Amino acid sequence: LPEASVAETARATGVLLRPYRAGLSASAVLLVVGAAAGLGVPALQGRIVDDVIAGAGLTRLGATVGLILLCGGCAALLVLWGGRILVRALQSALADLREQVVDAAVRLDPGLVETAGSGDVVSRVTGDVESVTGAVTEVLPRTTQAVVTLLVTAAGFAVLDPWLGLAALVALPVQLVAGRRFLRRSRPLYVRQQRMNADRGQALIESVTGAPTVRAHARETGRLGLIATRSLASVEIGRAVTKVRNVFNGGINVAEFLGLAAVLAVGFRQVDAGLLTVGAATTGALFFQRFFAPVSVLLAGIDDLQRAEVGLSRLVGVLRVPVRSAVPATDVPEGAVTLEGVCFSYPGTTRRVLDGVSLEVAPRSRVVLVGASGSGKSTVARLVAGSLRPDGGSVRIGGRTLLVTQEIHRFTGTVAENLRLVAPEASDEELLAATDAVGAAWVRTGGLDSDAVLDEAAVQQLALARVLLADPPVVVLDEATAHAGTDDRLDAAVDAVTCGRTSLIVAHRLSQAAGADLVVMLDAGRIVEAGPHEVLVAGGGRYARLWAAWRARAR
Template sequence: MKALPTATPRESWAVVRELLRPRRRQAAIALGVLVAAAALGLAGPLLLGEIVDRVDEQRSITGPALALVGVAIGEALLFAVGLILISNLGQPVLAALRERVVARALKLPAEQVERGGRGDLLSRLGDDIAVLSEAVVEAVPPLAAASLTLGLTFVGLATIDPRLTLAALLVVPVQVWAVRWYAKRAGPAYADERRVSGERAQAILDVVGGARTIRALGLQPTALPRVEARSLSSVAAVVRTIRISTHFSSRLNAAEFVGTASTLVAGYFLVKADSISVGAATAAALLFIRTFDQFNIVLGTIDEANRALAALARLVGVLQVPEPPPAEPHPGAHVALDGIRHAYDGGPTVLHDVDLHIAAGERVAVVGVSGSGKTTLAKVVARFHTPTDGTVDVGQVALVTQEVHVFAGTLADDLRLAKPDATDEQLQRALDAVDAGWARLDAVVGHGGVELTPAQAQQLALARLHLADPRIAVLDEATAEAGSAGARVLERAADTVLRGRTALVVAHRLTQAARADRIIVMDAGRIVESGTHAELVAAEGAYAALWHAYTADRA
């Protein structure tokens, strides 16, 4: 299974810069407010140093004390405003990225999704977007603020005495060593964590989706260990990232000791030499200790930021999948397939030199044993698959399969996905056309709403088809999930909806095929028979054998 691509850091940042470009002014204002807050924060330690000197000199401390209160209030307000501005900047950027990724995901070729696994795509659209959303709110604003404060703190040290800055810079080699150790391991570890999360999602999706088959064949002893193995791999990946973060913290503790000691020692000698006052040395020590407060904030958010960068790379990777050329449907209602060959991802050929021409308004049924290529042919006609070879000439087409998704919301909202400007009267006519007497337009369906039966869900899908009003309709076993009574209702509904349209119907029941204008029989990826029901029964070939077996079972 070949997963969807993952972008490089350069490619990811290029997309972020592109999304930020229309919001440069907003970004500049947010940055300016944070710089002002960080600069004001430098005044706190300096004022405390002034208070120490005044106490030492037995002078009044009222002025510096009041200024200290004002600085604290001003810094808090500016930081609050800056963080709000950063969050307000991040949310529209994230929304734009999310819309781009979802729009591209909806255009991904079916083969690409099948190769990578739906679990990988769902993990990107669900888990990765959630990780990025959380980081935009909880990690990016404090990380930006703390980073600015770190830089300006060293400027503050230099204003007291440049030699104090040189002493504080002794911490840099230790920090560089710690950061290089962390950077070498953290990026790959977090990327691996996101990848394993996608594999776990795919394993769970496979087991849940195939639950009936697993129970029927007694495959629990082999299926469940696969999920357990993927889950354990995910846990191991998370533990790996936690271990890296813990080791990083221990290295930073060493850096903090070196920096604090060097600043205090330098301050002692400078005070002894009367180069600076005791208050200035105190301010320098407080400023340096403040750097580690900010560094702890960076450390507390950098894990989340790294996880977000890994998620961003996976989301941008979806954008890197080449968009398939847009379909160019002809204005008519006929279908023409010539020399169609198709194989899935380099596997064996499943369609062999298929030629199929359907006249405007003609209804063609496709029958054949399981694995004969019926569904593949239907999806080629519906342009869900691009054939490996051959030409497809199809007009406006819509596909209904036996797997129907019911969208969360009211039934009216669900139906309007097919025709956004439809009136309530038009929606009701569509429901009446498929005999959905149970349906109410204001009923809440989908997740958290009324659970529809398989037959009701298919009626909803056929009502959508009626509203979309395509020239060509493809039904891939759209009545297969219903029982006998439900199947009769669905077949009547399908007949109503398909009336007057060109149609290709993959028939689950031969009674549905018998009503078609023409029937094609497939075997091993080839069309082996074509004709009306009467002609094929009289020919005593493959279709006749299927028909006799079908009617004998119901005798």
């Protein structure tokens, strides 16, 4: 999946923060006032040094200590208050981002997800969100406070003695070189690390979900080897990042030593020349500690901010993937379905799954798609449902479409919560009416608030009941009764769901074609026969032979 550029990420961040400008402004004011109050602490500590040298009494010392406590307490409260407002605003913006990313992720084109790998999507909505969350919760507030403290302390240096301020700047070139070197080396490593984590996650997901196939072909050793290889590659990148970080931390320590030594040396000279008192020189040294500490926070935070920036660019990348939603056509009647010269190939392949398919479906008719595996039945179904887009030709649908596949899933929660996915405002009576219509009598027995484990047929009944609750003009059933086995409960449920609405059914059993208004037989991506069941059987063509073979096997 794509990753946003730095400029695109910055623009997206600005848009996210725009609704919270008032809170961010209030936070900035509080942090500035708090930093200014905190600057009084080292100034008063320097005053204590001068008072001791001058032999001032305990009363003056006590008053100074009281002022230190007052300044420190005010600074702590103001910074705490401003920090809380800042975190609240940033967390709200992050919550908006998470919702947008998850919404965009579930709307991604299935072909794109299949090409990119589900591990990429999962790593973005988990690992990348976690790295951004950590930065927003901890690093960014500290960084903001550091910037404010830095600016206020620089102003304090200018008032105290400009030469001391210039001496403090000795540390700056070393810090800049260390920071620039770290940025240049670390960002590519973080990008590679995130991608390797996605590859490792993909290997894990495929190995777990495909465990039966892995065991059937005795590929356990190979799959474990692949996971180990990708995990080791991720670890090696982590080691490289740590090595770069350690060099960076060493540069920061050297800068601190040089800066403090310069401030003390200049302070000694100024005191010796009678331009500063010992207390003022002490204040300068304490100012440097106060000046250098936020710089260290800024530089040390680069590590987490780099990781968060990479994660944010990957999240914004998801948002920038164009979402092509199915828009009901206005030039066909409600419930009508029209395919004209449709061609389709899955991403990454050159073979055409569909080649020039044209089909007219009248409103409220029942169409059954039949054909061998790989003939293009499910692709036609997903094109009509809007989850795929044709490479050529057009697909026009009169109204909303709902797709039910054989890939059953029961969401965590009660039966009612599963049903209300499509109808949040539906009453209990409406839910029970829908489940009764699809033959799910077990719902009344167990209750809508039940969260019992259900068999596959029961879960599919819930999926079909959701169709009745959503009430779309067009429904697409892609082998929706595949898990029924010899159980005919789902056949009756399908009849209830398709009654009075246009339906396209990918047949799991050929018996489903007998009651269809139109049977469409596909082969190698083309429609080879189409017509009512009786007409095709009487015609003696491919469908007739397929029907005869089905009847013989059924006996």
